[in-house]
Amino acid sequence: MQSEKEDEEDASPEEYLALCSFTGSDSDQLTFSSGDRLLVHVKTSSDWWWAELQGDKGYAPACYLRQGATEEVEDASLEDPWQDEEYFGSYGTLRLHLEMLSDKSRTKAYQQVVLSNSASLRSKVVMDLGCGTGIISLFCAQLAQPSVVYAVEASSMAEYTRQLVKQNGCEEVVTVLQGRAEEIELPEQVDILVSEWMGNCLLFEFMVESVLLARDRWLREGGVMWPSSAALTLVPCQANSYFAENMAFWERPYGLDFTPLQPLAQQEFFTKPKFSHLIEPDDCLSTPCDVIFLDMYTLKVKDLEEIEGQFQFCVKKSGFFHGFTAWFTVYFESLEAEGAAVELNTGPDSEPTHWKQTLFMLDRPVSVNAGDSISGSVLLRRNPIWRRHMTVTLHWKINGNTQETDNCQANILFSLYT
Numbered sequence: 058m059q060s061e062k063e064d065e066e067d068a069s070p071e072e073y074l075a076l077c078s079f080t081g082s083d084s085d086q087l088t089f090s091s092g093d094r095l096l097v098h099v100k101t102s103s104d105w106w107w108a109e110l111q112g113d114k115g116y117a118p119a120c121y122l123r124q125g126a127t128e129e130v131e132d133a134s135l136e137d138p139w140q141d142e143e144y145f146g147s148y149g150t151l152r153l154h155l156e157m158l159s160d161k162s163r164t165k166a167y168q169q170v171v172l173s174n175s176a177s178l179r180s181k182v183v184m185d186l187g188c189g190t191g192i193i194s195l196f197c198a199q200l201a202q203p204s205v206v207y208a209v210e211a212s213s214m215a216e217y218t219r220q221l222v223k224q225n226g227c228e229e230v231v232t233v234l235q236g237r238a239e240e241i242e243l244p245e246q247v248d249i250l251v252s253e254w255m256g257n258c259l260l261f262e263f264m265v266e267s268v269l270l271a272r273d274r275w276l277r278e279g280g281v282m283w284p285s286s287a288a289l290t291l292v293p294c295q296a297n298s299y300f301a302e303n304m305a306f307w308e309r310p311y312g313l314d315f316t317p318l319q320p321l322a323q324q325e326f327f328t329k330p331k332f333s334h335l336i337e338p339d340d341c342l343s344t345p346c347d348v349i350f351l352d353m354y355t356l357k358v359k360d361l362e363e364i365e366g367q368f369q370f371c372v373k374k375s376g377f378f379h380g381f382t383a384w385f386t387v388y389f390e391s392l393e394a395e396g397a398a399v400e401l402n403t404g405p406d407s408e409p410t411h412w413k414q415t416l417f418m419l420d421r422p423v424s425v426n427a428g429d430s431i432s433g434s435v436l437l438r439r440n441p442i443w444r445r446h447m448t449v450t451l452h453w454k455i456n457g458n459t460q461e462t463d464n465c466q467a468n469i470l471f472s473l474y475t
């Protein structure tokens with residue numbers, strides 16, 4: 058591999074600054090510290106570059122590198138690391154709100170939460186964080202009798218939300234406040250903090266940070282968080298059609314041999330997550346398992362920097378191990394002592410949601426047999442500069458139960474940003 062890269066290397070490599078430390082997870086990945094200056098020889102893909110540090114060469118994650126001198130990094134901090142203009146700009150138009158409102162599983166789950174707790178919501182003070190068009194606040198006013206709902210929305214959608222509240226006769230109960238939840242002032246503490254904050258792989262967008270800051274500032278002692286907890290679920294899976302469409306395709310297109318393009322296809326298509334993947338239950342090679350659990354009462358903002366979960370899967374049927382699929386479930390505890398929780402499960406056994414699932418492909422498929430074990434860990438690491446982004450690193454190892462399965466292991470790193 059190194060020799061291939063060497064003859065691809067351009068004459069004038071570019072100098073990049075490491076914005077944070079990275080530990081390479083196998084022989085062809087570089088390890089470097091924040092502040093190191095790397096020479097980038099080949100930008101092999103949008104996510105991985107072939108670089109050099111003090112004579113060592115290997116792949117480096119592009120999102121960790123920034124071109125130019127140190128003062129540029131200070132400039133980076135002057136740029137908005139939350140990219141709020143773009144982020145809240147996107148929520149100022151209807152496209153994303155239409156997608157969320159059209160998602161019946163998601164929206165009806167919140168409606169069910171309000172409905173099944175309507176008696177206990179009487180006279181309560183509610184905060185709907187990131188209310189968007191105000192749908193959850195309108196459910197509260199329509200299906201229960203809270204004393205007030207503070208509907209907080211940072212984007213320009215807030216002015217329309219006010220109109221919707223009036224249009225639906227809820228202005229007595231619902232007060233719309235435009236601003237970031239962590240910056241606005243409320244006249245009182247709240248009994249319930251409800252929010253629909255989940256992004257791809259649960260955490261992408263990191264709106265959850267705003268929810269935690271608002272919890273610490275506005276949720277009264279003994280108040281309720283909706284969702285109350287969240288779980289990220291993982292399963293090793295086959296992805297035959299995705300693999301066929303993006304890799305096998307190059308075997309004999311129109312009777313020609315295009316296989317020299319397969320390494321390019323692997324880099325271009327399989328080194329980034331596939332959002333909105335719909336896994337068939339049959340594609341699961343094992344029983345899915347929750348690898349990360351978040352308690353919304355105890356979770357702290359600093360915990361979000363790195364969240365790690367372990368897994369151990371027993372392969373239940375032979376097939377091709379193409380990758381891992383991830384999804385999440387959030388739970389809404391009942392306001393009544395013995396009441397049943399409501400859950401919103403975005404996995405393959407539930408009605409599809411707009412999040413669907415996320416597929417992480419291996420560099421190359423491994424054939425596995427029933428009884429083999431796939432163990433390892435998943436690490437969600439928040440981007441130290443771009444605060445709505447994160448990387449997902451999957452370390453995995455196969456212990457074959459039979460001679461046929463070659464015992465192998467690898468680590469794959471993915472960057473989650475649009």
Ligand SMILES: N=C(N)NCC[C@H]1O[C@@H](n2cnc3c(N)ncnc32)[C@H](O)[C@@H]1O
Pocket residue numbers: 145148186187188189190209210211212214236237238239253254255256262264267
């Ligand atoms: N992944 C999601 N559920 N995104 C929903 C995001 C909704 O919450 C709004 N929002 C996100 N963060 C905040 C915040 N800190 N303060 C107020 N509104 C917010 C955003 O404008 C959009 O209407």
